[in-house]
Amino acid sequence: MAAVTADQAGAGGLQGLGRAVILLGPPGAGKGTQAQRIAQRYRLPHLSTGDMFRDNINCDTALGRRAKPLMERGELVPDEIVLGMVEDRIAQSDCENGFVFDGFPRTLAQAGDLERICRQRKFGGSIVLHLVVQPELLMRRLTGRRICKSGHIYNIYDRPPKREGICDFDGTELIHRPDDSEAVIRERLLAYDAQTLPLVDYYRSRGLLRSVDAMPDADTVAEAIRKILDGAEAPQ
Ligand code: ADP
Numbered sequence: 001m002a003a004v005t006a007d008q009a010g011a012g013g014l015q016g017l018g019r020a021v022i023l024l025g026p027p028g029a030g031k032g033t034q035a036q037r038i039a040q041r042y043r044l045p046h047l048s049t050g051d052m053f054r055d056n057i058n059c060d061t062a063l064g065r066r067a068k069p070l071m072e073r074g075e076l077v078p079d080e081i082v083l084g085m086v087e088d089r090i091a092q093s094d095c096e097n098g099f100v101f102d103g104f105p106r107t108l109a110q111a112g113d114l115e116r117i118c119r120q121r122k123f124g125g126s127i128v129l130h131l132v133v134q135p136e137l138l139m140r141r142l143t144g145r146r147i148c149k150s151g152h153i154y155n156i157y158d159r160p161p162k163r164e165g166i167c168d169f170d171g172t173e174l175i176h177r178p179d180d181s182e183a184v185i186r187e188r189l190l191a192y193d194a195q196t197l198p199l200v201d202y203y204r205s206r207g208l209l210r211s212v213d214a215m216p217d218a219d220t221v222a223e224a225i226r227k228i229l230d231g232a233e234a235p236q
Helices: 005-012 031-042 047-056 062-073 079-090 107-119 135-143 181-198 198-205 218-230
Strands: 019-024 044-046 098-102 129-133 145-148 151-155 209-213
Touching: 019 031, 019 107, 019 198, 031 044, 031 098, 031 129, 031 151, 031 218, 044 047, 044 079, 044 129, 047 062, 047 079, 047 098, 062 079, 062 181, 079 107, 107 198, 129 198, 129 218, 135 145, 181 198, 198 209, 209 218
Parallel strands: 019 098, 019 129, 044 098, 129 209
Antiparallel strands: 145 151
16 A cells, blocks of 8 residues: 555544544534535545435436425435435445445434444444534524535625635535525424434434534634544544
8 A cells, every 4th residue: 555645644534444424413503514524634425415315306306306395395305215315325336435424314213224334334433523503503504505516615694705606616606505595494403403303312322422513613613523533543
């Protein structure tokens, strides 16, 4: 194997270790933003179930047609649909050594399934990063969120693009997600409290949960996450 450079070594805590990194937190906590950064730094695939559904909707697949009305109402897509999609994705070769999940698992049933998959693959214990944010901040982050087609994320209040409405990276037009309207955000937050919040106790009781203060700016949060991941122990 080629010698590892100092830079790679610094970013190497997770590399090739075979484990899942899971971002857990309410809509607007910054899961997508942080997942992108983790994926880049540790060269792991970034898997966002929300993005997978949006791709299916854009391509008008059967799966997209089932998911669309649920997403528009801010409800979760049924577990069996999510799981089939996730299993197909992580069967691909880029996921052999691990992956970063953003938006999955979102129910206890999904968490159980992921645990089974990781066990089958002889992965080490998952690293669950719980992004903790005051609820009042979430509405501002979500109503102000704008994204580009390839997934770069902005916020018109806190993290605006250099040119209004245009992605800094690829020059394409930014969009406001249809489910980022106030009424749908309220439903998504209720769904989070009812169906996803129990995962905090689930992972805490397994000793896998690391809480991260996700209130500061994205760089500060990324640095806190880097410290956790660089210090992550090799899997048992
Ligand atoms: P956010 O985390 O900001 O709410 P996402 O892009 O992750 O947004 O998800 C958007 C929508 O996609 C959710 O409101 C839900 O309808 C659906 N979805 C995404 N991931 C899952 C999942 N793991 N289980 C069920 N539904 C999901």
